[in-house]
Each structure stands twice: as C-alpha cells, then as structure tokens.
Amino acid sequence: MEINLLLTAKRLELTEQLIHSETAGGIMVIKNVPARTYLAVTTKQWRLLQLFRQPHTVPRLLETIIEERQCPPLGEYYELILKAVRAGVLVEAGHSSTVVAATNWSVALRPQKLRFAIWTLLLVGLVLTVALRPVLPASALQAAISLAIMVVAYVLGTAFAASMLRGAGGEVYPTRRNWIDLVDVCMLPPADQRVILLGPVTVMAAATGVVTWRDPEWSFFPFVALMFQLRPVLRGAVGRIFRAAADPRTSDAEHAFLFPPNRTPGQRWRMLWASLASLTTWKEIGYGIGWTIALGYFVGVLTDVPPWTLAFWQTRGPWLLASLVGSLVLLNAIYLGSEFYLYARERAIARHETLRQFHRRWFKRKKLATTSEARMRAVVRAPLFRHLSLPIQNDIAELMRPHTLGPWRLLQPADEPMTHVSLILSGKVGVYRTSRTGRRALVQVLNEDEVVGLHAAADPSDPNFVYRTLTPVVLLQLEWEQAEQLILSQTSKDMLINLVQKLPFLARIRLCQNWHMQAIQRFAELSLIQDFRANEVMLQEGDYSKSFFILMEGDARVTKRGKLYNRMNSGSFFGEIGLLQNSRANAQVTAGEGARILSIQRRDFLRFVAHNYSVALELERVSSRRLGRPIFPLSPENFETI
Numbered sequence: 001m002e003i004n005l006l007l008t009a010k011r012l013e014l015t016e017q018l019i020h021s022e023t024a025g026g027i028m029v030i031k032n033v034p035a036r037t038y039l040a041v042t043t044k045q046w047r048l049l050q051l052f053r054q055p056h057t058v059p060r061l062l063e064t065i066i067e068e069r070q071c072p073p074l075g076e077y078y079e080l081i082l083k084a085v086r087a088g089v090l091v092e093a094g095h096s097s098t099v100v101a102a103t104n105w106s107v108a109l110r111p112q113k114l115r116f117a118i119w120t121l122l123l124v125g126l127v128l129t130v131a132l133r134p135v136l137p138a139s140a141l142q143a144a145i146s147l148a149i150m151v152v153a154y155v156l157g158t159a160f161a162a163s164m165l166r167g168a169g170g171e172v173y174p175t176r177r178n179w180i181d182l183v184d185v186c187m188l189p190p191a192d193q194r195v196i197l198l199g200p201v202t203v204m205a206a207a208t209g210v211v212t213w214r215d216p217e218w219s220f221f222p223f224v225a226l227m228f229q230l231r232p233v234l235r236g237a238v239g240r241i242f243r244a245a246a247d248p249r250t251s252d253a254e255h256a257f258l259f260p261p262n263r264t265p266g267q268r269w270r271m272l273w274a275s276l277a278s279l280t281t282w283k284e285i286g287y288g289i290g291w292t293i294a295l296g297y298f299v300g301v302l303t304d305v306p307p308w309t310l311a312f313w314q315t316r317g318p319w320l321l322a323s324l325v326g327s328l329v330l331l332n333a334i335y336l337g338s339e340f341y342l343y344a345r346e347r348a349i350a351r352h353e354t355l356r357q358f359h360r361r362w363f364k365r366k367k368l369a370t371t372s373e374a375r376m377r378a379v380v381r382a383p384l385f386r387h388l389s390l391p392i393q394n395d396i397a398e399l400m401r402p403h404t405l406g407p408w409r410l411l412q413p414a415d416e417p418m419t420h421v422s423l424i425l426s427g428k429v430g431v432y433r434t435s436r437t438g439r440r441a442l443v444q445v446l447n448e449d450e451v452v453g454l455h456a457a458a459d460p461s462d463p464n465f466v467y468r469t470l471t472p473v474v475l476l477q478l479e480w481e482q483a484e485q486l487i488l489s490q491t492s493k494d495m496l497i498n499l500v501q502k503l504p505f506l507a508r509i510r511l512c513q514n515w516h517m518q519a520i521q522r523f524a525e526l527s528l529i530q531d532f533r534a535n536e537v538m539l540q541e542g543d544y545s546k547s548f549f550i551l552m553e554g555d556a557r558v559t560k561r562g563k564l565y566n567r568m569n570s571g572s573f574f575g576e577i578g579l580l581q582n583s584r585a586n587a588q589v590t591a592g593e594g595a596r597i598l599s600i601q602r603r604d605f606l607r608f609v610a611h612n613y614s615v616a617l618e619l620e621r622v623s624s625r626r627l628g629r630p631i632f633p634l635s636p637e638n639f640e641t642i
Contacts, residue, residue: 025249059610108167111195128209135216153207157200232288246280370402400476421483427473434464509571532591541588545578554595
C-alpha cells in the first residue's frame, strides 16, 4: 500500500455489496461480502465513509468535511481511510474486490436456543475435570488415544460452532487448509457471539470431563487443548467474548495503526491509559490471573502433589506466586523496555542530523570538497538554481570560487553594495535589515544550499540588508556581474521572492520543521507578503478569518475584549483555527512596528492543508495546544452558527 499516493492522488469510492452489523458498544462492523473482509467503525466513521459513494480523493473529501464542520481528529481520519482500503470497503475508482466464496454449510442451529445447554455442558465438563483430575498417560497407546480424542473434540467443536454461526445468519468460509473459518461471527450481536465462541470450548471441556471420568490417562491432550482454548491472550475465546460485550468498544481506526504518524510513543501511552480505564481490561486481567492459578493447580495435579494439601502450598505455593508475579513484572518490563527503545530511537534519529551538521560546520569545513563536481552537486541542490537550464548551471558551477569565513564576520562592509552572490556550502549566515534609526534586526537565518546576496534584488523597496556569519562558513562565490547575467536575467521577480525571501524563512520556523521541502515550496508560491503599519488591525475579533497569517518580521499584539492576551514575534502564526473550524476569531491581532506577514487565502489554505497530511497534522497539534482542547472534532461551543 503506497500511503503517500493513496492519501493525496488516488480517487476512492465505496465498494458495492457492503452490509453492516447492528451497533453494539458504539461499534458496527462493515463487511465487504464478495471479499469477506471486515471493518469495525463507529456510526460517525461510517457516515464519513458513505461520503465516498461518489468517487473522491482523500484531500478533496477533507476539504468538504472541514467546510461542513464534520472533520474528525486527523489521525483518525487518515487511519480510517487506510483501514477501509485494506479491508476493501474503499477501492480505487473503477476497481472491484476479489470474490471469496462461502462454504455450503447445510446444518443450522439457533445459538440462543442452545445457550442453556451449552453453559450446562461447559460447567459439567469443568467440574468433572477439576474433581477427577487429569493424569499423564502411562504408555504410548494411552497418549495416542488421548491425542485422537483431542482431535475429534476439536473438529466436532468447530463444526458445532459453524452450525450455530449459520443458524444465526452468518456465513462459514473455508480456510487455506480446507477447514472452516468462524470469522463472520463478528457480524452477529454480542449475545450470539458469546454462545458461538463458547461452542468449541464446551465440546472440548465435555470431552475432557468425560474421558477423565472414563480413564484419566486419556485426558491429558484434551485438557491441554482446553487450557489453550481458554487462554487469556493471543485471541483466546474468553478474551474475544469480553471484547465483544464491551461498552464502549474500540473501532479499527483506534489501534494497530497503519498510518505512520500515529505510531508514536505518545499515542501508544494514550491507548494504554484508555485501556486501563476500561472495565473490560480489568476483567481480562482478572481472568488472566485466574487462568494462571488454574494452570498452576493442574500442574500440581499432574505432578502428583495434590493442591489441597499443605505440602503442595509449601513446595508449589511460592513457585506459583513467584510465577504469577514474575509474569506480570516481565510483561510490564517488556512493554516499558520496548517503549523506551522506540522513544530513544526516535530522539536519536532527530538529533543525529543536528549533531552531524554541527560537526561538519565547526570541525570539517576545511575538508569539504570544492572540486568542479562538488560545486555542480551544490548548484543542483540549491532551490534557486534548480529551475535554471543545465548549461547555465554548468556555467555557474565553473565560475564559482570557494571562500571561507569564521563566525561573526560581515560578508561585506555596511552601506556598501554587494560584490558577490554566494551559495552556502556549509554553515549559517544571518540576514539583518537596517531600519531608519540604524538598528539592525535579524530577519532570516540561511543554511546550506541557500543563496546570500540577492535579498535587495528580491525586495528593492527596502534593500538595506547586511549579512553576517553565525558559524564558520564555506561559500561558493560568484561575481555580481556574472550573477546578474546568469541568475537574475533568468529568474522572474515572483520566483526570486519565493526562493530568496519566503522559502528560507519558512524552512527555519517551528511550524514548518516537519514539512516536506516540496510542501514548503508550494506554500511559498501560494502566499503573499504584506506590510502593516504600526497599530493596524490584522485580524478583527469576531470576524470570520479570510486568510492564514505567519508573522515574517516585526511583532504583533493579541488582545481579547480589549485586554492584552499575548505578544507574537517572527515565526508566529494565526488565523488557522477560524479557517479549520469555520468559526469567528476569538481575539484581535494588531501589528507592531515594522510588521510584515505571509498570508494565504482561505481556499488556497484549505486545499494546501488537505493535500499535505504532515502539514495538516502539525497544524492540528499546535492549534489544539493553543486552544487548550482538541481542534477536531468540533462541538457546538467551538463556533457560532452562520
């Protein structure tokens, strides 16, 4: 499954021949009948999927549900789409699902009519097993008979459950080994599921009890199979019964994540705390403890140390208690260890590039290759030069000369025109704007593969820029006259502004740190630079926002009902909450001295966010933190009715 392509470009539609179960615990199960695939969803998620009755791309549908104020949390939205595609509920437009034929199972039994008999038979089998106690086989013949009884009981139990499944209206499907699969039980009400899932266990328990009464040496393998069927983990029957009857239940979009941004330590911890808050989890834990004690009891029985004697508890009691406590401690240690490993691994990956760049800038700058091949690679990497033709790129690479400077050095004296245009091979360069009072303010930080010296050409209305190194730098320099001929004459004014002013600014701010470079470039193309006078209102409290704003230079004041609420500096943004929630602004933003912003209109903003899921997730995260509550889904107090 190509996730990026699926979530950006492919047109998806709801497949035909879908049915759904009744809602239980807030969850219904959607079944693709031909493909025999299933998806557990909430009623809200099902309504969202039904919007795909007409083919849509995932971004287009996201735009629609944001406009209509129906957007769920974005991680849930993308996870639901991926799970629906995997389950065959959503298919690519014009495609169909592979057909899996059901078994022609002719025997049909009504599970509710057999409920009392099943519970009675189960209890009788368990009582006989506990009272008469299985014994290890004394010979190979007894072991073979015991194994044969287990196989027959398993086959009969599975066939019995299949008959009840068929009688309840479900389908019986073949497995790869030409046996039967009871997966369709998930389409039934919890009461029917409980009875059907107990069917194989009941038959095995009855067989174990009867053979223990008839000949205890035959009961070993049926008993082992019974304990395995009653296991508290690995999709045991009892655990499935607990989860089928849970209220509330969890949908498939809330666990076992396919969407990579959902697979984070924080998300896993939230899932853990949510499960610990569920009564079903504690029922499963309690049952697991009981199953472990029962297993220890029968181990004592099979080893000829009766569990009702003092000798058993003196010899086996400490071992049993240590096994129980040790297993719980081990499970917790494994979980915490895996979580710590994943967290440390993610942090190490995040820090590795930073440390690598630091080492390269401060300790390896003299070893950087500046051959013609290295210069050509640097030119091709630079966004400003990438649009130029290959011959011009070759000319630039041939004419550039390496130049090294230490930290905190001016690239040219103040108030003097630029004599060179430079490409940063290694290091950081600060871009300062000189105000009328002579004060210099840092407006940009340029990094590797960015160009120094063209800001005045991109912004001729206020060309007072000074460049200063912030670390040791290695530059590839081009004479100004050569730059005019090879670069400025081949580059439009809009492209120069996008790649010299907007792109380096966006790439360094916190909002865009996790964006793909193509997304940053696209945002630069869509946005406009606007200048504001001091005390001019940028966003009026109570108005519907028509744009998204990022403060590029200067500062701004945020006020609520006339009271100062916050101050914003370069890199801060506002207006996104009103656009995402289709609501009125709950604060006023007023420009400070020298305020300059990047703005993007509502329609372009929503389309951009919908087509870049990493951008959408980042905006959701920071906006929710700013609001103090999740921005999605919306509740009535989040907005005023238009």
